[in-house]
Amino acid sequence: MTKNRRPPRILVASWMGLLALLALTVSAAYLPLGMANTVVAMTIAAAKATIVATVFMELRERNSLTITFAAAGFFWLAIMLWLVLADYVTRPNFPPA
């Protein structure tokens, strides 16, 4: 294999890290942690997504303009989740019996 064909070390490390996080999140799902199960699952999902975005999607090498564009979708999503959930979790009669 010629030198140029080798995968960059950071890609291999990220791939291994992602598979390790997958194993971790599946194992953690079976631990009786109550409400914390959801927190652990979503935290690990966010960590995996961050690795994919920064390394595979090369956000760590990009300028602030690209990062702004990438963050914009998540920014509007956060507003949508925040406002809608603020409504539903505080409704006394949701779900309707």
Next chain:
Amino acid sequence: MSDARLAAQFVDMRQQHEVARLGMWVFLATEVLFFGGLILVYCVYRTGYPEGFAEAARHTKIAIGAANTAILLTSSFLVAWAVSIVRLGESRFASLLLWAAALLGLIFIGLKGVEYSLEYREHLLPGFGFEFAGSQAHAVHLFFAFYLVATALHAVHIAVGIFVLAIIGWRAHQKRYSETYHSPPTVAGLYWHFVDVVWIFLFALIYLPGRSG
């Protein structure tokens, strides 16, 4: 400094590459909100019916879901590897990596089909003979309606991605990309990684709840 692949409106290849990449990020921002709307509905009903959603999630096939996650993560790695070596002039070898990633995408869809058929036989798919006994039937129905719509829309994205990777792989095989011209594999890679990110969240929302209960 003239390149046949440089479109008239750009100053140089670098600027053209930047614009292509930024355009894909704009599209991906709309995709975040597309899948985000579905995930919002999931969050609303999961807060409404926590026990029902846990009960429903226990009926999902976690072995297939986890295998499919590993498959997509690996295919993303192969695409990232391909994109990095296309830029070093290794277009031919990169085409093999892109086709391997597309093949993993096909395996993903195949396993998804197996999963749907198992759930069909267990009467878990809304619209396809859904039946569930017990007090949580209504919430389980809502969960599997989300499951079916979200995973089917995701599978459509995977199918588009397989098609794109296969074509980009073919063009890489023909050595159409080089050290200076590599926007198509880069942009196709961004799309594929994004579909991977969507799956990472769907996996956590669909397969993991209720396992310890």
